[in-house]
Every structure is written in structure tokens, then in C-alpha cells.
Amino acid sequence: xxxxxxxxxxxxxxxxxxxxxxxxxxxxxxxxxxxxxxxxxxxxxxxxxxxxxxxxxxxxxxxxxxxxxxxxxxxxxxxxxxxxxxxxxxxxxxxxxxxxxxxxxxxxxxxxxxxxxxxxxxxxxxxxxxxxxxxxxxxxxxxxxxxxxxxxxxxxxxxxxxxxxxxxxxxxx
Amino acid sequence: xxxxxxxxxxxxxxxxxxxxxxxxxxxxxxxxxxxxxxxxxxxxxxxxxxxxxxxxxxxxxxxxxxxxxxxxxxxxxxxxxxxxxxxxxxxxxxxxxxxxxxxxxxxxxxxxxxxxxxxxxxxxxxxxxxxxxxxxxxxxxxxxxxxxxxxxxxxxxxxxxxxxxxxxxxxxxxxxxxxxxxxxxxxxxxxxxxxxxxxxxxxxxxxxxxxxxxxxxxxxxxxxxxxxxxxxxxxxxxxxxxxxxxxxxxxxxxxxxxxxxxxxxxxxxxxxx
Numbered sequence: 001x002x003x004x005x006x007x008x009x010x011x012x013x014x015x016x017x018x019x020x021x022x023x024x025x026x027x028x029x030x031x032x033x034x035x036x037x038x039x040x041x042x043x044x045x046x047x048x049x050x051x052x053x054x055x056x057x058x059x060x061x062x063x064x065x066x067x068x069x070x071x072x073x074x075x076x077x078x079x080x081x082x083x084x085x086x087x088x089x090x091x092x093x094x095x096x097x098x099x100x101x102x103x104x105x106x107x108x109x110x111x112x113x114x115x116x117x118x119x120x121x122x123x124x125x126x127x128x129x130x131x132x133x134x135x136x137x138x139x140x141x142x143x144x145x146x147x148x149x150x151x152x153x154x155x156x157x158x159x160x161x162x163x164x165x166x167x168x169x170x171x172x173x
Numbered sequence: 174x175x176x177x178x179x180x181x182x183x184x185x186x187x188x189x190x191x192x193x194x195x196x197x198x199x200x201x202x203x204x205x206x207x208x209x210x211x212x213x214x215x216x217x218x219x220x221x222x223x224x225x226x227x228x229x230x231x232x233x234x235x236x237x238x239x240x241x242x243x244x245x246x247x248x249x250x251x252x253x254x255x256x257x258x259x260x261x262x263x264x265x266x267x268x269x270x271x272x273x274x275x276x277x278x279x280x281x282x283x284x285x286x287x288x289x290x291x292x293x294x295x296x297x298x299x300x301x302x303x304x305x306x307x308x309x310x311x312x313x314x315x316x317x318x319x320x321x322x323x324x325x326x327x328x329x330x331x332x333x334x335x336x337x338x339x340x341x342x343x344x345x346x347x348x349x350x351x352x353x354x355x356x357x358x359x360x361x362x363x364x365x366x367x368x369x370x371x372x373x374x375x376x377x378x379x380x381x382x383x384x385x386x387x388x389x390x391x392x393x394x395x396x397x398x399x400x401x402x403x404x405x406x407x408x409x410x411x412x413x414x415x416x417x418x419x420x421x422x423x424x425x426x427x428x429x430x431x432x433x434x435x436x437x438x439x440x441x442x443x444x445x446x
Contacts, residue, residue: 026180034193074358075206075351083349091202092348092374092383094193169192169377172303172317 006079007121010133015070016078016085017137018061020114024087025054028107031094038096046103049151053144054087060140064133080117087114087141097163104152111148115141178212180205185235192300196347196373196382197227200294203350203371204234204263207357211261218261221250223275225267226301227294227373244274247282250289258288258427261361268295272308272328279330283337286365288425290357293330293368294347296375296382304378316378330370332407335400335419340365342403342419343396346389347373349415359417365425372413385413392416 007013032047080086093106118141122134183205191197208218218236222228224243231238237260241249250264271279271293282289297314299305304316306323309330313322334342341363345353353371360367372389374382396417397403403419434440 030198031193033188034191034198037188037190038193074210074355076355078351080351084351090348090386091196091199092194092376092386095376096193098193170304170317 007125007130008127009071010129011068011070013121013130013133013137014061014065014068015073017118018058018065018070019073019078020085020087020117021054021058021061023085024089024110024114025051025058027088027091028054031089034094035096035098040096040098042100043098043103046100046107046151046155050103050107050148053147057140057144061137064136085114086117087111095163097165099158099162100155101152101157102162104148104155108145108148108152111141111145115145178209178215180209183208183215183235185233187232189229189233191226191229192375192377194374194376195226196296196371196375197230197294199347199350200227200292200353200371200373201230201233203345203347203353203357204230204292206350206354207361208236210354210358211361213261217259218263219250219253219257220263220265221246221253222265223267223270224301225270225299226375227265227267228270230265244270244276244278246270247275247278247289247291251282251285251287254287254289255428256430258430262289263361264289264291266291266293267300267307268293268297268309268330269299269305269307272330272333276308276328280333280337283334283339283366283368285426286338286340286423288364288366288427290360290367290369292357292360293370294373295330295370296373296379297327298375298378300375300378329407329410329412330368331410331418332404334368335403335407338366338423339368339419340421340423340425341367341369341417343367343369343417344415345369345371346385346415347371348386348389352391352415356415356417359420363420365421365423372415389413389415392418396420398422 028047028051032044035044087110089110118134118138122131125131215236220231220234220238222231222240223246231240246264246266250262254262297309299307306319308328312324315322341360343356345356360369392414
């Protein structure tokens with residue numbers, strides 16, 4: 001990931017982390033729906049748990065935003081350095097038969113990416129107010145990382161044939 | 174002050190039935206982000222589609238929509254735009270629907286240059302009907318249905334769009350949600366026929382396309398308004414670079430509207446045998 005540039009005010013930082021949390025939560029919600037549609041209830045529940053975690057993070061960020069006016073940025077104006085916000089799980093990371101272990105592994109990777117993004121801002125800025133806010137937010141995201149790590153530990157590692165489907169969608173009719 | 178429309182406002186309550194991991198989820202996200210950016214009133218947007226996985230998109234958007242017949246989305250959209258020019262008309266298609274069954278409409282829509290934005294989600298396979306090769310499938314793509322590959326040279330949709338007269342020609346990648354949203358905003362804002370091919374992996378029948386995430390790259394050159402220059406660029410196109418290839422300034426085709434007939438007797442007389 002490239003170093004975040006363009007975070008020149010606390011408001012700009014908050015605009016970024018707010019979008020990170022909200023887009024990540026929305027993506028988890030969409031993935032939960034996908035799993036429900038494919039009768040993968042276990043994975044759906046995991047995505048719902050992750051969505052709740054993101055919502056709680058979003059509330060913490062909104063408390064910092066209260067009373068401030070955030071800059072309006074187009075989706076491509078954010079300083080992600082990647083195609084999407086760093087906490088957002090890619091649409092390609094899912095499989096209709098994925099297990100909780102897959103879900104939490106992918107979510108942990110995404111969350112750590114988001115955590116790294118905010119820590120980079122904290123460590124690279126010369127502005128005290130931005131550094132203090134980045135530290136507060138990164139500490140919260142760090143707690144989320146540990147929560148996902150605990151969930152991952154509880155999830156059984158899937159066997160080699162976890163994606164074996166006796167009636168695969170690719171079977172010609 | 175009116176409140177800003179958000180991504181949620183543009184999404185319908187119908188949940189997509191695409192395979193998990195399908196690139197079309199990301200395209201849906203890019204479309205909603207583009208609409209948010211443009212703040213287009215929902216009632217002023219119509220999304221027209223044909224048949225195929227990607228053509229389900231109108232159902233997932235809370236705008237006007239029409240899920241039409243196979244390959245005929247551009248014909249429907251052209252009629253709509255000419256009769257209701259105030260609408261923003263998006264057309265959604267796939268590589269089979271758009272380039273095979275609807276290939277003829279594609280050329281003539283580009284030639285007519287009606288103000289439409291044509292979004293083709295290209296996964297180089299017929300996914301809905303279980304994996305037959307499409308016009309953009311590589312000649313050597315080996316599968317159960319085409320052992321050894323179709324053996325036919327694939328079609329380059331950007332070449333056809335440019336040669337037939339499209340006013341805006343671009344390629345995006347579904348994995349680049351924000352970059353694709355930007356292309357769509359530019360496409361919608363450019364008058365005339367805008368064509369955006371979006372590489373959108375089919376994880377079920379083309380699992381090899383998961384590699385696109387590593388292979389797709391942004392084009393290293395700026396867009397041009399010179400069709401000859403754009404054509405020369407296409408001669409060395411690797412099919413995996415994204416960005417705006419061509420943005421022209423040809424005026425769109427929009428004939429003056431005839432006076433609206435509000436008395437049904439006029440039609441009765443006109444169509445009497």
C-alpha cells in the first residue's frame with residue numbers, strides 16, 4: 001500500500017475513516033445477503049457479525065465528526081492508493097461455500113490493511129491534531145483487529161475439500 | 174435545502190442473485206456511486222437491459238428500468254431516449270447479449286450517436302447458460318463445452334465502437350470500483366453514444382479471470398479526441414488496460430420531437446385498415 005497523502009486536516013482524516021467504515025460495513029452486509037441467498041447460513045452470520053463491528057466503529061467516528069463539516073470528496077479523490085478503501089473486502093474474496101474461517105481470515109487481512117492506513121497517517125503527519133485523532137481512531141481499529149483475531153481462532157480450519165459440491169453450478173444440464 | 178441522494182437511495186430492495194464473487198456486484202456499486210456523484214433524480218434515470226447475468230441490473234436499481242429481450246437493449250433505449258430526451262438512459266449488457274445477439278444494434282447505435290451510456294460487463298463467456306464461449310472469448314480457452322477452445326479470433330468491442338462512431342470509448346475493471354465510477358460519470362456527462370466495456374470476472378465459469386486483479390492496469394496514455402490516434406492505440410491494445418480511450422465532440426442525434434397526440438381518435442384514424 002502506498003503512503004496516504006492529501007490528509008491535510010482532521011476533517012479530511014475523518015472523511016476518509018468515515019468512508020472506510022461505512023463502505024466496509026455495506027460490503028459485509030451485501031456479502032451476508034449473498035451467502036443467505038446461497039444457503040450458506042454460517043458464513044452469512046459471520047458477515048453479519050462483521051457488519052455490526054463496522055457499525056460500532058462508524059458510531060465512534062461519527063462522535064468525532066459531530067459539529068464538524070467534512071469535505072465532500074468524489075469516490076476517486078480519496079487517498080487510498082488502492083482501488084477501494086483499505087478496510088473493504090474485495091467482491092472477489094468470496095465463494096458460495098466459504099467457511100467462517102475463510103470469512104474471518106479475509107476480514108482480518110482487510111482490517112489490518114485499514115489499521116495500517118491510519119497508523120501511516122499518524123506516523124507521517126507533522127500536524128499534532130491530525131496525529132492525535134489518527135491515534136485515537138487507530139486504537140479503536142486495533143481493538144477490532146483483536147476481536148476478529150479471536151473470532152478467527154474459534155473458527156475451525158476447513159479441510160482440503162471444503163469447496164466440493166456434489167451438484168456444482170458448472171455441471172452441464 | 175434538499176438532502177443528498179446516497180448509494181442506498183439508488184439501490185432497490187431486490188437482492189442480486191449473482192454468484193458470490195461475481196464482478197457484476199462491483200459494477201452495480203460503481204453505477205450507484207456514479208449516480209450519487211451526479212445526484213441525478215431517480216425518476217430521471219432509466220436503465221435498460223437485455224438478457225444475461227449482467228442484464229439483471231435494472232432490478233437492483235431504484236430507478237426506472239426495463240429488462241428487455243436478448244440483444245435488443247440498445248433498440249429499446251434508443252426509442253426511449255428519442256421520445257424522452259430529458260431522461261438519462263443507461264444501457265446494461267454482457268458480451269454475449271451485446272456483441273453477438275445484439276452486435277448489429279451495437280454498431281448502429283454507435284453510428285447514430287444517440288445520447289446513451291452503454292455499459293457492457295465483459296466476462297468473455299455466456300455465464301447464465303452455463304459457460305458457452307462468447308464473441309470476446311479467447312480462441313484457445315479450453316472448457317468442457319469447447320475442448321481445445323473455440324478456435325475463433327475474439328472480437329474487440331473498442332475497435333468496433335470507435336470505427337462505428339461512438340463519441341466516448343472507455344474500458345474499466347470491476348475490481349476498480351471507484352475508477353469505474355469515474356469512467357461512468359465521464360461517459361454520462363459526454364453527449365452522444367458512450368461505450369464503456371467493463372472487464373467483470375465470471376468466477377464460476379472463468380475462475381482464471383480471478384487473475385485479472387493482478388493483470389489489469391491503468392492505461393499509461395491520456396485520452397484523445399483524435400479517432401486516428403485512438404485507433405493506433407488499439408493496434409497495440411492488450412485488452413487489459415483501463416481508462417478513457419477516446420472522447421470526441423460529435424453532436425448527438427436527437428430529432429425534434431413531434432407534437433404529442435393526446436386524443437386517441439387520431440391514432441384510430443392513423444392505424445385504421
